[in-house]
Amino acid sequence: MAEFSAPFDGSPIATQSQWSRQARRWGLDGVHASDPADTALKVTGNGSGNVALAVGEAFVNGFYYKNDATKTIAVTANAGSAARIDMVILRASMSAKSVTAVYKTGGTSAPTLAADEEGIYEIPLAQCTVAAGSSVVTAVNVLDRRWFTDRGAVPGIPGARRPSVKSQLLVEGTRLYVGDGAGWQWMASPGVEEDYYTPQWTAGGANVSWGTAAKNVGRYRVQGKKVDLLIELVPTGNPAATTEPLMVSLPPGFPASPAHRSILNWVYTSENGEGGGIGQAVIYPTSSTTRIARLRYAMSNSLSSTATPNAFSVYTNKPWNIRTGDILAIDGSYWLP
Incomplete structure (x- = not known):
């Protein structure tokens, strides 16, 4: 040939x-x-x-x-x-x-x-x-x-865009836009399509061990300045009681913005007869931009419906004794600097 x-x-x-x-x-x-x-x-x-x-x-x-x-x-x-x-x-x-x-x-x-x-x-x-x-x-x-x-994507310079062409793709640096005939609409920015990491759990300055065979997986995706995050924990051991609230690390290399607090959701289910709960996982940038600082839940100390509720933190043993078989998941997003 x-x-x-x-x-x-x-x-x-x-x-x-x-x-x-x-x-x-x-x-x-x-x-x-x-x-x-x-x-x-x-x-x-x-x-x-x-x-x-x-x-x-x-x-x-x-x-x-x-x-x-x-x-x-x-x-x-x-x-x-x-x-x-x-x-x-x-x-x-x-x-x-x-x-x-x-x-x-x-x-x-x-x-x-x-x-x-x-x-x-x-x-x-x-x-x-x-x-x-x-x-x-x-x-x-x-x-x-x-x-x-039609044409493929065309390159452009910010501040010097051609008139919008309907359904046309425009690339400016690493950002992708699509034309609607009236303007250029943002579609995508560079990021991480999908990746995994092993979250590090701590209480105060001490590491928390959930057992050698524990499921402890962080899954994340990055687009532009936004990080979507899911953490799943299923212990195979019973860690010692702590006097400080639980904290957990964010994906390495993707710290949270110090400009504001970011809030994700968490849900806990006990497989040991202690019920479950839901609440908010809060990143306090004044405390750390590389970890979730608190798992908070709202509760009142009174039986009255008019009593003012308060927010409390989750510990390894309070309000539940988190141990083998229990399930704790954190799901949400936060913004990069």
């Missing part, structure tokens, strides 16, 4: 097949449009023996196609006793050396489109249903089946 490369002075693109193979890498087949609401190469029916193809442009098998005036395409009469499902297509033909709009008949299902890159290659524009014994297609019996293709 011989190697081939082009275009060079001594090795030009000499055949339509070579052109097609090269051009197919530049863009996907489809109608050129910035939005599905665009009428480029849209097919419509009006109850006559024809359908109409709007102006527009497309790529088919690496070849360019343009229709610069509304084109009338004849509907093939249905002589059968059942409704027939047809297609309007763009057909690229290597032997005919052209791309043309064609009405292609089917049967009880739509016709199969050719996909021979060295022969006949077809892409869909519309699906048409023709009633038995009829040769007309009404507006409601035309379904849009266009494939679309």
